[in-house]
Amino acid sequence: MQDGLEQELKDKRIRVLQTGVAGERGVRFAAIVNQLKHFHGRSGLGAVMGAKRLKAIVVRGSKPPVAADKDGARGTLTWFKEHYDRSKDRFHVYGTAGGIPSLEASGILPTRNFRDGSFEHFRAISGQTMAETILVNRGTCYACAVACKREVAVPELDVTPKYGGPEYESLAASGSLCGVGDLKALAKINQLLAQYVLDSISTGAVIAFAMECYEHGILTRSDTGGVELTWGNAAAVEQMTHLIGRREGIGRLLGEGVKRAAAALGRGAERFALHVKGQELPMHDPRGKKGLSLAYALSPTGADHMEAPHDPLYEGFHAQGHPLGPLGLIEPVKTLDLGPRKVRAFYLTQQVWSLYNSVGMCDFVGTPLNALDLEKLVGYVNSVTGWNMSLYEMLKVGERANTLMRLFNCREGFTPEDDLLPQRMHEGIGNGALKGERVDPEQFLAARRLYYEMAGWDPETGRPTAARLAELDVEVPAAAPA
Numbered sequence: 001m002q003d004g005l006e007q008e009l010k011d012k013r014i015r016v017l018q019t020g021v022a023g024e025r026g027v028r029f030a031a032i033v034n035q036l037k038h039f040h041g042r043s044g045l046g047a048v049m050g051a052k053r054l055k056a057i058v059v060r061g062s063k064p065p066v067a068a069d070k071d072g073a074r075g076t077l078t079w080f081k082e083h084y085d086r087s088k089d090r091f092h093v094y095g096t097a098g099g100i101p102s103l104e105a106s107g108i109l110p111t112r113n114f115r116d117g118s119f120e121h122f123r124a125i126s127g128q129t130m131a132e133t134i135l136v137n138r139g140t141c142y143a144c145a146v147a148c149k150r151e152v153a154v155p156e157l158d159v160t161p162k163y164g165g166p167e168y169e170s171l172a173a174s175g176s177l178c179g180v181g182d183l184k185a186l187a188k189i190n191q192l193l194a195q196y197v198l199d200s201i202s203t204g205a206v207i208a209f210a211m212e213c214y215e216h217g218i219l220t221r222s223d224t225g226g227v228e229l230t231w232g233n234a235a236a237v238e239q240m241t242h243l244i245g246r247r248e249g250i251g252r253l254l255g256e257g258v259k260r261a262a263a264a265l266g267r268g269a270e271r272f273a274l275h276v277k278g279q280e281l282p283m284h285d286p287r288g289k290k291g292l293s294l295a296y297a298l299s300p301t302g303a304d305h306m307e308a309p310h311d312p313l314y315e316g317f318h319a320q321g322h323p324l325g326p327l328g329l330i331e332p333v334k335t336l337d338l339g340p341r342k343v344r345a346f347y348l349t350q351q352v353w354s355l356y357n358s359v360g361m362c363d364f365v366g367t368p369l370n371a372l373d374l375e376k377l378v379g380y381v382n383s384v385t386g387w388n389m390s391l392y393e394m395l396k397v398g399e400r401a402n403t404l405m406r407l408f409n410c411r412e413g414f415t416p417e418d419d420l421l422p423q424r425m426h427e428g429i430g431n432g433a434l435k436g437e438r439v440d441p442e443q444f445l446a447a448r449r450l451y452y453e454m455a456g457w458d459p460e461t462g463r464p465t466a467a468r469l470a471e472l473d474v475e476v477p478a479a480a481p482a
């Protein structure tokens with residue numbers, strides 16, 4: 001498709017945003033891809049394109065972007081380069097999969113559909129092993145100094161760097177979550193996910209769900225077309241990826257996502273369907289990072305690991321000046337804590353992450369994961385736009401965006417019943433360093449209620465109150481339900 005469009009338009013400098021066969025055929029978690037390897041995953045936006053019969057959007061830039069204050073904008077970029085050292089940044093050196101060994105050590109590497117937190121083949125699928133074996137280049141989004149992306153080649157499996165390389169989420173979802181520890185096979189599966197333009201998290205998660213159903217006899221070989229859907233069977237994961245991408249055979253059912261597939265199967269399959277609001281869980285375990293239980297339950301789009309920084313960062317708060325100090329976060333908060341301090345840390349940092357979404361800022365470049373601190377970001381936005389906003393005003397942008405998304409969901413009929421975790425999160429992790437750790441249901445509900453109250457949402461209905469809407473200067477049209 002990309003090559004065909006370049007030939008048809010006789011222009012190699014076009015940029016193509018497209019969905020793939022999965023989006024055309026209505027797989028509910030189809031994604032959108034930019035230039036074959038930059039993905040807009042989660043929430044099934046590719047299925048929306050497919051439903052609208054929109055295959056691709058092609059653009060060709062002709063003018064450079066111009067900042068209102070060129071010197072100011074350039075000054076911030078120079079500052080970033082001076083304060084950022086690629087050679088010491090694990091995102092650059094090992095990519096997102098460089099965190100696999102520490103997740104394993106912490107006992108929270110999602111394994112066998114979140115039954116376990118420790119995976120015996122963790123090292124084989126890590127970013128460190130990738131760097132030593134199949135990595136051929138460190139890719140990047142346009143002009144990014146961090147360059148966290150991977151490009152891999154496995155000639156014997158026809159895996160080419162044209163489609164980039166696997167991120168952590170993809171390696172864990174198709175890998176440890178399905179019990180697969182073969183990096184080359186995972187690189188092949190990753191390429192298939194790219195070619196069908198599938199969300200790699202949801203695809204791996206729905207295959208892991210199917211594996212557990214198979215283990216319990218809810219799915220059989222006659223359902224799978226003869227495929228042995230057993231943990232660790234890389235060929236089976238590859239075959240299922242094809243079937244889901246093409247929406248053929250059992251892929252029709254699995255392409256509906258775990259929530260709908262479990263409802264269709266019945267016989268207790270719901271117990272193995274790990275999702276929030278119909279979106280499959282990402283590859284981070286809230287039982288070992290308790291703030292994530294709020295992130296997963298409260299994200300407007302269903303389980304999402306990019307709502308706020310993860311808990312280990314909260315352990316590093318102190319009063320001597322740290323990147324999130326301007327928010328008033330100065331007391332360290334333990335990773336397994338789900339008390340009021342954790343709720344506050346999550347609530348405040350969620351606004352930063354929402355601000356990043358609002359200005360198109362990558363979480364791996366901004367603070368606290370990288371060097372661009374909040375004041376510098378504010379200065380940069382002002383230099384580019386010509387505005388004169390303060391950090392306070394910008395954080396309010398993030399809070400307002402979260403509140404507007406909440407209002408949207410309330411209008412669409414979502415209630416606190418949708419702000420819950422799958423039952424497995426309230427059961428103990430099966431093995432590893434945090435064996436037996438769980439999210440206590442009462443503690444979770446108390447934390448959720450406190451969050452509602454902090455956010456100015458009615459604790460019973462979860463709806464933003466009139467007072468909070470007035471404070472955020474949000475007007476609800478009279479026609480909308482009160």
Ligand code: SF4
Binds near residue numbers: 140144145146148
């Ligand atoms: S750090 Fe962010 S912007 Fe840079 S290459 Fe990685 S994902 Fe892209």
